[in-house]
């Protein structure tokens with residue numbers, strides 16, 4: 001446990017701040033350090049990045065941002081810190097570290113994260129650490145409190161921190177991040193699959209043998225959470241229409257990159273994209289790009305002379321998405337590629353495949369580190385041994401997999 005001298009008392013705001021929130025009702029900010037972090041430009045940028053990339057094309061209410069979610073994770077972790085189980089176990093310094101990690105855990109997300117990362121060699125996890133450790137307003141706020149804070153927070157997020165409980169609170173099979181996004185995404189999509197009893201789970205949380213574990217009486221609430229996660233993946237996160245939107249975006253940036261490499265002269269200035277196209281992205285370059293900037297570029301691409309790029313941009317902006325079907329045989333793919341080619345739709349940009357599979361609950365017989373641990377009669381048991389529902393899921397021989405091929409509607413009549 002860290003032994004740094006850090007007094008929260010002196011940092012207490014004269015008047016605590018609250019954010020009204022549809023999931024947690026109130027999000028309480030009582031200390032200056034969190035208030036200052038929330039007001040940094042890096043945190044405010046998250047207001048301009050959707051939490052769920054393409055899901056708003058299916059569930060129109062899902063317009064919530066990474067900013068909402070980051071505040072939500074902070075609130076869940078704050079409630080964990082206040083719980084009987086943790087209050088006496090964590091030093092004040094560790095509580096500050098884990099709460100900052102909760103606020104900042106997604107700070108490195110880029111616009112339309114996954115689709116964008118697919119085309120350009122960038123990883124949001126790496127930028128999260130770079131922003132916390134490098135030149136940023138976030139770094140300046142943290143350092144003004146304690147010079148060790150940036151490193152200790154980055155180590156919680158990249159899972160190298162020696163204090164396992166702090167990591168488990170942010171990143172594990174049952175953590176503040178997952179609990180908030182399931183409840184929040186369920187609320188904003190208008191689906192009910194993601195609901196579960198978070199308060200019950202938090203009430204049954206305990207520290208035992210240096211780990212975050214749950215009392216046996218919390219088992220049903222945790223089963224409900226595992227099933228919520230399972231259903232949300234297939235109904236929301238892996239929805240084929242949402243994937244179609246992201247595929248189209250990936251294709252659009254693939255075309256931009258190809259054109260740039262061929263020496264094509266763009267009508268409009270694309271200077272903010274150049275570092276990404278040339279593979280030398282600084283933290284400053286990265287932070288300049290948010291979804292409002294990308295949406296502007298995409299709108300301007302509609303007027304480009306390159307017909308493929310202008311068509312992809314038009315489709316993306318106006319939700320003329322690609323159709324899809326299950327990809328059962330390679331023959332099917334070849335058939336679609338030939339048809340598209342014949343109709344003037346280069347398959348590189350118009351015939352797209354996407355493979356998704358989900359393991360509802362990670363389980364490793366030889367390593368119980370990933371398992372949710374249940375405390376029963378002063379002994380620890382993996383959740384899958386205590387819960388018949390989870391046992392059935394992890395021992396099911398069928399892994400859920402979904403491979404789709406996307407194609408323009410215009411070639412459908414020839415199928």
Ligand code: ZN
Pocket residue numbers: 069073105106177181
């Ligand atoms: Zn998150």
